[in-house]
Amino acid sequence: MKIGVFGTGMVGETIGSKLVALGHEVKMGSRTATNDKALAWVKKAGAKASTGTFADAAAFGEMVFVCVAGGGALDAVRAGAKGLDGKVVVDVTNPLDFSKGMPPTLFVATSDSLGEQIQRELPKSHVVKSLNTINCNVMVEPSRVPGDHDVFVSGNDAGAKTKVRQVLTEWFGWKKENVIDLGDITTARGTECYLMLWLRLWGALGTPDLNVHVVRAKK
């Protein structure tokens, strides 16, 4: 497949590299077509990797991952909006606000979410929030954390969620039973607010290779 990845940070690079390793063609999008990190990644990742602006990556991808800083997410998707029409947009962002130092706060929470804001910005796209509750290395290699642990999907379109579920299980290696569909895009409020706990777990345990598993009683 041809896939667009918005973001030149560790998440964009990790997801982009995994997709290339699986044989897909990936265009990494940035605010400029000649971003140093993106160019370095293309050199490292090889012939199936390319770079361009957010608009270039949006037009290129049959599916697009949004892996940009939360505060830049709406600008990034606005820049790529035309190319994202009708496509599945996997939103991996978190609305982290570092303006007052560490630990960050959330700039939108409880009554709205960045996932919903992105969906409102892209009414003709199918936004699926996922993977935002997990460190990027674990996103594409869940076996870094032993045992059962879960990844969530939130989105309004059932077909889009099925495609993202396939990406998670068939490409990234998540067990089917560990993919939890929370419901429509408003459920992204839950996974984004979870970041407040994730950050404390990281601090307490001293490793980002961690995740949660939801245990339920039999019906």
Ligand SMILES: NC(=O)c1ccc[n+]([C@@H]2O[C@H](COP(=O)([O-])OP(=O)(O)OC[C@H]3O[C@@H](n4cnc5c(N)ncnc54)[C@H](OP(=O)(O)O)[C@@H]3O)[C@@H](O)[C@H]2O)c1
């Ligand atoms: N780190 C993790 O393991 C992890 C796990 C789960 C979720 N997340 C989320 O994934 C996202 C990416 O995280 P990251 O650590 O890889 O990278 P990051 O440093 O948060 O973001 C880098 C990307 O954001 C873009 N960006 C920054 N400000 C922007 C603006 N004002 N307008 C448009 N684009 C802007 C940059 O564009 P340029 O390329 O043009 O500089 C760059 O591509 C974040 O939302 C983060 O919360 C991260």
